[in-house]
Amino acid sequence: MRLTRQPLAPPLDSSVSVFHHDAANPCPVLWHYHPELELLYLPRGAGRRHIGRTVSSYAGGELLLLGPNVPHLSYGYGQDDTFEEFGALFPAQLSSPAPGAWPELAPVRALLARATTGLVFGAAVRHAIGPQVQHLLTLPPWERLLSFLSILQQLAQYPESAYTVLEPSPPVHASPAAQAQLSRVLTRLHQRLSGPVSVPELAAEAALSVPAFCRFFKKMTQRTVTEFVKECRVQRACQLLRHAQSVTEVGYASGFQNLSYFNRSFRQLMRESPSAYRRRLVAGELVPPLL
Template identity: 35%
Template sequence: MKIVRENVIFEPGQSFRVFSPSLRHYFLWHYHPEFELVYVEAVTGIRHVGSSVTSYDESDLILIGSNVPHLNFDYGIETDYEQIVIQLREQFRETLLAAPEFGAIDRLLERAYLGLVFRGETKRIAAEKIRRLQALRGYEALIALLDILQLLACSSEVAELNTEDTRIKLFLNDKIRMGTVYDYIHARYNRQPDVNEIAAQVHLSTSAFCRYFKRQTQMTFTDFVNHYRISQAKTLLLRDLSVSEVCYQVGIESLSYFNKTFRTLAGETPTGFKKKHLKK
């Protein structure tokens, strides 16, 4: 469960590949030299890119730079979802974007080491184009990909996930097994996860683990557990469980605290979330 390098294989004569992986039951904390554009539709999911750990609702569009560690975006999803991944060869910028007309796309890929998330109309239009790209081959596929990248390069509906360089050179000496941390939280989120216990599992003192965890995820361990609980709560609400049932199933003993935490992290009440999505 340590961070792994993914060996990306391209078909001969291809500068990029498009595929739809399904890995929701597998923790893949990984990196690769290839640039990656990911579009995923799901009720909710975890977005872990570099040191940024957040969640997404309904859909997500992310551009990830070369050698930036990230978790598969379908990890832990319990509902139906769609995921499309585009990976660009490591030499894509050097071989295809030398012309000045591609300057905007080149600058987009230069920024991608921070992890870029796209929203609004940009995400909607890009999703349509990505779906159409799946059916194309050869020259038509390359032109369609450049059209998508130009759309993203010219968009103002974008945010950077990280504020500093998180490429793999900064993670090579990482002695923490992130998979162990995620597995522990998944197994204990509905009870009382104990920071002392997980610290011992990864062979650190509690204070050292807390400092490490905050540095890696920009969250305290408690905050991270609450994010995970609310993510699981969304799935349970869509199974038409009552708010109080969901509250206790995710390990929160106070209904008022659950409602407050849900509103803070999801931007709406559990009841509002349930009504909106069950209506759909």
């Protein structure tokens, strides 16, 4: 299938489109991509980032710079009512102007070239830059553009040790219909997450046979259904461990029907036991290791 632009309806009076998503105004799509670059800021919270074939965890918020046409799962997927994100979308032309044009932007263009597969910035950068991203929502187009260029210039001054480059991913060639098809499947999967997940039921939601659906799901998410479900359940467990439930209660509430399988899955993905993860939460160590 031919790679197709995700419709975003950018404003007519601005080259930088800003957005704000929370529980009351969620991202309208789940698994998606778009030709614009994206700068995303989460002031707080923890969860799972799924960008291309990179699946990892974040905590304490997020600051992400993502290149064009990189398939990714909405950060709001599976989150509770405390979730909030701010972001800006801007055209890829900024990273490749005519030779010799705007030499002052050379550091910014170098940064954007490194962001092709995605850059995740550390906590110090997030605390310094994130509120500026949030403030873009309050600015008229001209001031927004100047402020946005200032943000990119500041990011370009940080050393490479200040961010992590995400793993390159093969391009996903999917039509808008295929993306909508996957979004329906993910919505149904999320509704079933606390109990048994039926692959035939998900296949029926996609109007595909089970073998065709499994190939489709792996192509679109870079994960098998089993892997994806396990990662979603561990993410839910990470959220529930912040509350007063016992580890056993958390395991069952997250959809694991077997406590030993829950502990084994959690340790496999989080590199520690649920009890150890909870102890770090209580101690204020909110940044879990990458999955």
